[in-house]
Amino acid sequence: MNPTTVEDLRLLFDKDGFFIHPEQWDTALAQRIAHSEGMGELDDIQQGLLLTLRDEFQKFGAVTALSHICHLNDLDADCLHQLFRSPRQAWRIAGLPNPGEEAKAYLA
Numbered sequence: 001m002n003p004t005t006v007e008d009l010r011l012l013f014d015k016d017g018f019f020i021h022p023e024q025w026d027t028a029l030a031q032r033i034a035h036s037e038g039m040g041e042l043d044d045i046q047q048g049l050l051l052t053l054r055d056e057f058q059k060f061g062a063v064t065a066l067s068h069i070c071h072l073n074d075l076d077a078d079c080l081h082q083l084f085r086s087p088r089q090a091w092r093i094a095g096l097p098n099p100g101e102e103a104k105a106y107l108a
Helices: 006-010 027-036 044-060 066-072 079-083 087-093 101-106
Strands: none
Touching: 006 027, 027 044, 027 087, 044 066, 044 079, 044 087, 066 079, 079 087
């Protein structure tokens, strides 16, 4: 699926706003999601954080400590809060699936 409208993008997410098919994600799609959420163009730092989130999720199958994601990118421990509206938004733009009830609170 190559979503071209905001409505097409909405179809990619579950009722809680998480990506349904993470394997369909790519950086171009991340840019479209960011634009649809009013963020504008993602910069290299933001894109690096998204890739790190995806990599860590693929390694561990769970939400990794958010400060660790920042550390891996040589950034302040609260970088996700600084560069995105919330860690949850970063998780969404990274095209990651619903992490489960307990982890959702961690992404707030």
